[in-house]
Amino acid sequence: AQTVTQSQPEMSVQEAETVTLSCTYDTSESDYYLFWYKQPPSRQMILVIRQEAYKQQNATENRFSVNFQKAAKSFSLKISDSQLGDAAMYFCAYRTLYNFGNEKLTFGTGTRLTIIP
């Protein structure tokens, strides 16, 4: 079974600075998806970024980018130019690529990010 580990329960960063959130996972599969979801105080789960394991290039979405190290099974999220609106709980999640019907997301325990004005 796959597992996802987020070893930083809490992080803080000064506004406009850069912060990196860590995520490691364990799987025996060669192809899969990885996601970062953001959960602000409103509770809504919002997709931040997605990475397909078969793609070598790291995904980027505006100020958000990932460092995907497949051999090390590491998937960190970098937030550049941090803004107050980035304050939230961030979850790393794993999803298998194959087997239609096995759409299960396996989540880490989350990292609470605080932005210091």
Next chain:
Amino acid sequence: NAGVTQTPKFQVLKTGQSMTLQCAQDMNHEYMSWYRQDPGMGLRLIHYSVGAGITDQGEVPNGYNVSRSTTEDFPLRLLSAAPSQTSVYFCASSTRAGGIAYEQYFGPGTRLTVT
């Protein structure tokens, strides 16, 4: 599109009561699922469905029932509420149109307290 909607947003139950959490999506997604979120544990899968009439268990199915009579709706039933079911519940949907697995879209959640 409204996306994924859940009702109610908040609910308080007494131990032993039953209730149904509603979930609906208007994106014609074939896959729907229920997760629960507990402090320090991330989200865990309760039940899921790959289409109307087809459901299966996730990681933590005990005490919950689901059915999927239409593509749009996927209600979650608590048969006899217990304090251990105090949690935030999320419904999600996704599609594999064209064979590509797209991300799951989440509803706003239901905070359930069982006393």
